[in-house]
Amino acid sequence: QSNVTIYGVADAYVGFGKHGENDLRGVNSGALSGSRLGFRGTEDLGNGLKAVFVLEQGFNIDEGTEHVEGSAYSRQAFVGLGGSFGTISLGRQYAPGYFFSYDALAAAAIGPQSVLSNGAGMSITPNNRARWNNSVAYTGSFSGLTARVIYSAKNEEVNYKRGTSTPDVYDYANPSSDDAYGVGLEYANGPLKVGGVYQIVKYSENFELDDTLNWVTENGSKKQKEWGLGASYDFGVVSFHASYQSASNLSGWKSYDADLWQVGLVVPVSTAGNVHFAYGEVEFDNPKGEKDTDVKSYTLAYTHALSKRTTAYVAWNRTDNGKGEELGLVEYRAKAGDLTPGGENSDLLGVGIRHTF
Amino acid sequence: QSNVTIYGVADAYVGFGKHGENDLRGVNSGALSGSRLGFRGTEDLGNGLKAVFVLEQGFNIDEGTEHVEGSAYSRQAFVGLGGSFGTISLGRQYAPGYFFSYDALAAAAIGPQSVLSNGAGMSITPNNRARWNNSVAYTGSFSGLTARVIYSAKNEEVNYKRGTSTPDVYDYANPSSDDAYGVGLEYANGPLKVGGVYQIVKYSENFELDDTLNWVTENGSKKQKEWGLGASYDFGVVSFHASYQSASNLSGWKSYDADLWQVGLVVPVSTAGNVHFAYGEVEFDNPKGEKDTDVKSYTLAYTHALSKRTTAYVAWNRTDNGKGEELGLVEYRAKAGDLTPGGENSDLLGVGIRHTF
Amino acid sequence: QSNVTIYGVADAYVGFGKHGENDLRGVNSGALSGSRLGFRGTEDLGNGLKAVFVLEQGFNIDEGTEHVEGSAYSRQAFVGLGGSFGTISLGRQYAPGYFFSYDALAAAAIGPQSVLSNGAGMSITPNNRARWNNSVAYTGSFSGLTARVIYSAKNEEVNYKRGTSTPDVYDYANPSSDDAYGVGLEYANGPLKVGGVYQIVKYSENFELDDTLNWVTENGSKKQKEWGLGASYDFGVVSFHASYQSASNLSGWKSYDADLWQVGLVVPVSTAGNVHFAYGEVEFDNPKGEKDTDVKSYTLAYTHALSKRTTAYVAWNRTDNGKGEELGLVEYRAKAGDLTPGGENSDLLGVGIRHTF
Structure with a gap:
């Protein structure tokens, strides 16, 4: 038992919200930090x-359910060897984009960077797309500089039908057709933190526009390419946070691209209290040549540390969707019979507590 | 790790039983107490x-399966703040009806109150219907008096089709249409324990009888209302237990009501051994105006404490079903081709061990 | 918490392999030992x-998923009483065949005995078919002799249709129609270990050949009968391992039988390093009277103990399939349009680490 440390987060809030016809009033999980329970250990x-080793389960504290059904350790599961050179590990692990945290909400689910990167399908995000199965990862820290490299083999190749042959003939996807790669660098020194991430996620099922501007399935692998740059600086009376990130071929849709930027600040208002404000935008490039669409998201929050481990909070996020988004x-629900759904505001106010153990 | 306590129950028994055509011979889980593993902690x-915080998983020790598939913590999952005023908590939590324990089997699954309340679909029960998702709960104890209040927002509204429009048009259920409320009071002092519970569970899908006495779906919310009163008194050489509870609109079926009463006693026969006997009845009111149906259930058990944490037991329950129940x-299995199934005895004899850790 | 010990294995490797059209390149779980996390305790x-009690979860560390979806404790879950007479326990438990470990890879997944017994559907195997639900087990050790007995009631009886009646009429399977029984004896003394196992697994759904040599469903229960004998001897500079096992009516298919033998050796090449080699064959008896088919499997491995708890390894297995196997x-993938699939080599090279905690 002395070999294993149990740790985790229990984060629950009372939420009030609305998105289209969906009225939300209830108790939810994880506005500040995803609820989790983990087991970890180190052997000299x-x-x-x-x-x-780390085995970390994500769960929804409001219903007691697994964050990913059937997944015992949906957040992290890996074993590795470490030394002065860094750590090499194998399993389900974070891509460098998970640590791309340069926002005023510290990568909380209720912050604009999380809302927008997740909604856009980016892998530079504090959400599930930054957790990579079947991966080998390297992490090393040297004098404030942290380097992260990951290769994920995944094993979910999609096989595709060959032409119009009868009976059906399938070509097997190449094992590398859904691989993913990532590299990240971060430098932290006193009040300053800066970093950059580059990631490629290959999709073995792809789509492209044909001559009549309809999406058709395309054989072969398509790369979702992403990069991001971010920085934070803490002046004591206020800290500033900003990042920019760009992604192309989102989810394997050719030339369906997006850019996301966000800025924010944190103002300590008492020994225990902080006010957080963050604003972000994502712009989707429409490959069909139509007008690009924007989504704006902003969050205002107050957090109050009841102890080092326990924080009470109230937070409000509005996400202002452009046409069709x-x-x-x-979750959005369209009005009955609405032929042009989307484009409405998503609002959420949460009052809750995060307890770290 | 010092922040987390691991605890649980492992309860397994060899069972022999019969219900209709179903012969049971095997190993099962949890006749005295549901098998569970939990993590909990307190921070000053x-x-x-x-x-x-509490994270408590229910499982079937006979097969190693989750009690509710996909649910990491199917019994309890919550985080809260406590003080001299009591505790306020958020998550998946027990309704006051879970603590409605005034029977000779101490709310064991093999006792009549559990068998009948569970079978009738009541939420004043030591079973799953007393575990409420997305809830806010308050518990406070003052000089032997314990007060419990809970509000569950649930999030499982059913949307219903509007009239006969084509294409289908759905009205969204109001977010409060499946809410649930509960309040409980209990007073314990020396040998005496008395208490009462009142609970309302709203169903967003409801049914009522039409003019031809057929059940039809009814739009709008229906309230399952329940109340119960119970008491126990320990005379030393014997303790007595009794409760009465009533429920209306069971599972959202209009005027489908039930009443349940049970009595029982426990006789210590040695330092470690106790004999338990309990008898209960539930009467279902048939809204169609036909004769009401009764189900009787009785349990005889002997428990032997091998230590404070470990109990060996042998227990027998017979549930004597009225017409059609x-x-x-x-689990009941009808005879092949039986056109009037139900109404048979369910018998179970279990010999087992409960270990608490 | 002092009542519970947490323990486990985290085993991951980088794997390269091929079987038919399936090219494997990725990270996998458990070549030496299945990844697991367990909770156990003993009370005097x-x-x-x-x-x-023991509650032991199996998981795939490469993806964080449960080994058996929906199963909290897919490896073991039991509670019992022990003393000088041995231990009697109830739950999901290992049949004696799980401990039938007389191979040079110590029952590792990458060893021939595991590959072949698992592929053939034998229950004398270090895989899932040796984990029996709803079971009562006895284990006793006396001066180097260990006896194991188990009875599993299972609860998965299949009901079968009675003749051609309309409407369908089903006969309920007898509760004993899918029971399983096992007994094992093992003697270990210094360098020597010898043992034997006998197991019966009843299938309530069975198949037999009709006059035209087609498989047809047969009502009634069919017994898969198995026995095995094995021995290991450690000479210090080398240890030898060998076993033979036989099974009839595999998976309830009448007269579909198989025999499996394997031999191997382990050579210590340094204080921490061992070279392992094992070779095995399984022969399937074809009840249709055609030529029997063979599958050969061999493994070469090097393991290096980084500590008592942590082992680095490189291992290679080839499984050479006879016609149609x-x-x-x-996992095998046939070439597109292949009308006689199977019969190809399965190759796997793994480089990994096993950490025990």
């Missing part, structure tokens, strides 16, 4: 070497 | 305040 | 008696 192997923390 | 926040601990 | 009851560690 001598000669500066150590073995490490349905992003936001509250 | 100063000023008499504390943060608390299929309640009981053994 | 006095008089030489003790209560014990598809056994192996890499």
Whole structure:
């Protein structure tokens, strides 16, 4: 038992919200930090070497359900070897984009960077798209500089039908057709934190526009490419946060691209209290040549530390969707018979508590 | 790790039973107490305040399966703040009806109150219907008096089709259409324990009888209303237990009501051994005006404490179903071709062990 | 918390393999030992008696998923009483065949005995078919001799249609129609280990050949009968391992039988390093009177103990399938349009780490 440390987060809030016809009033999980329970350990192997493991389950505290059904450790599951050179590990692990945290809400689910990156399908995000199965990862820290590299083999190749042959003949996808790669660098020194991430996610099922501007399935692999740059600076009376990120071929849709920027600040108003404000926008490039669509998202929050481990909070997010978009923390429901759904505001006000153990 | 306590129950028994054509012979889970594994913790926040959390998984020890598939913590999952005023918590939590324990089997699954309340679909029960998702709960104890209040927002509204329009048009259920409320009071002092519970569970899908006495779907919300009163008194050489509870509009079926009463006693026969006997009846009011149906259930058990934490037991329950009813601990199977199924005895004899850790 | 010990294995490897058209390149879980997390405890009851429990989850560390979806404790879940007489326990437990470990890879997934017994559907195997639900088990150890007995009632009887009656009439399977029984004896003394196992697994759904040599469903229960004998001897500079096992009516298919033998050796090449080699064959008896088919499997591995708890390894297995067979560690994919699939080599090379905690 001394080999294992149990840790976790229990974060629940009372929420009030609306998105289209969906009125939300209830108790939800994880506005500040995803609820989780983890087991981890380190063994000293001598000669500066150590073995490490992490098994971390994500769950919804409002219903007691697994965050990903059937997944015991949906957040992280890996084993590795570490030393002065860094750590090499195998399993389900975070891509560098998970650590791309340069926003005033510290990557909280209720912050614009999380809302918009998740809604856009980006992998530079504090959400599930930054957790990569079947991966080998390297992390090393040297004098304030942290380097992260990951390769994910995934194993979910989609096989596609060959032409119009009868009976059906399938070509097997190449095992590398859904691989993913990522590299990240971060420098932290006193009040300053800056970093950059580059990631490629390959999709073995792809889509492209044909001559009549209809999406058709395309054989072969399409790369979703992403990069991001961010920085935070803490002046003491206020800290500033900003990031910019760009993605192309989202989810394997050729030339369906998006850019996301966000800025924010945190103002300490008492020993325990902080006011947070963040504003972000994502712009989707429409490959059909129509007008691009924007989604704006902003969050105002007050957090109050009841202890180092426990924080009470009230937070409000509005996500203002451009034409046809349905992003936001509250699931969208269209009006009955609406032929042009989307484009409405998603609002959420949450009052809750986050307890870290 | 010092922040987390692991606890649980492992309860398994060899069972022999019968219900209609179903012969049972095997190993089952949880005749005395549901098998579970939990993680809990308390943090002192100063000023008499504390943060608390509980994450409790239910499982079937006979097969290793989750009690509710896909639910990591099917029994309880909550985080809250406590103080001298009591505790306020958010998550998946027990309604007051879970603590309505005034029977000779201490709310064991094999006792009549559990068998009958569960089979009737009541929420004043030691079973799953007393675990409410998306809830806010308050518990406070003052000089032997414990007060419990809960509000569950649930999030499972059913949307219903509007009239006969084509294409289908759906009206969204009001977010409050499946809410649930509960309040409970209990007073315990020396040998005496008395208490009462009142609960309302709203169903967004409802049914009522039309003029031809057929059940038809009814739009709008129907309230299952329940109340119960119970008492226990321990004379030392024997303790007595009794309760009465009533429910209307069971599961949203208009005027489908039931009343349940049960009595029982526990006789200590040695330092470690106790004999338990309990008898209960539930009467279903038939809204169609036909004769009401009764189900009787009785349990005889011997429990032997091998230690404070470990109990060996042998217990027998018979549930004697009235016309058409299929309640009981053994699942009912009708005879092939039986046109009037139900109304048979469910018998179960269990020999097992309960270990608490 | 002092009542519960947490333990487990995190085993991951980078794998390269091929089987038919399936190219594997990725990260996988558990080549040496299945990844697991367990909770166990023992309580001293006095008089030489003790209560014990084990709850052990299996998971895939490469994806964080449960080994058996929806199963909290897919490996083991039981509670029992122990003493000088041995231990009697109830739950999901290992049949004696799980402990039938007389191979040079110590029952690792990448060893021939595991590959072949699992592929053939035998229950004398270190895989899932040796984990029996709803079981009562006895284990006792006396001066180097360990006896194991188990009875599993299972609860998965299949009901079958009676003749050609309309409407359909089903006969309920007898509760004993899918029971399983097992007994094992093992003697270990210094360098020597010998043992034997006998197991019967009843299938309530069975198949037999009709006059035209087509498989047809047969009502009634069919017994898969198995026995095995094995031995290991450690000479210090090398240890030898060998076993033979036989099974009839595999998976309830009448007269579909198989025999499996394997031999192997382990050579310590340094204080921490061992070279392992194992070779095995399974022969399937074809009840249709055609030529029997063979599958050969061999494994070469090097394991290096980084500590008592952590082992680095490289291992290679080839499984050479006879006509129409598809056994192996890499899932088989046929060539498009192949009318006689199977009969190809399954190759897997793994480089990984096993950490025990």
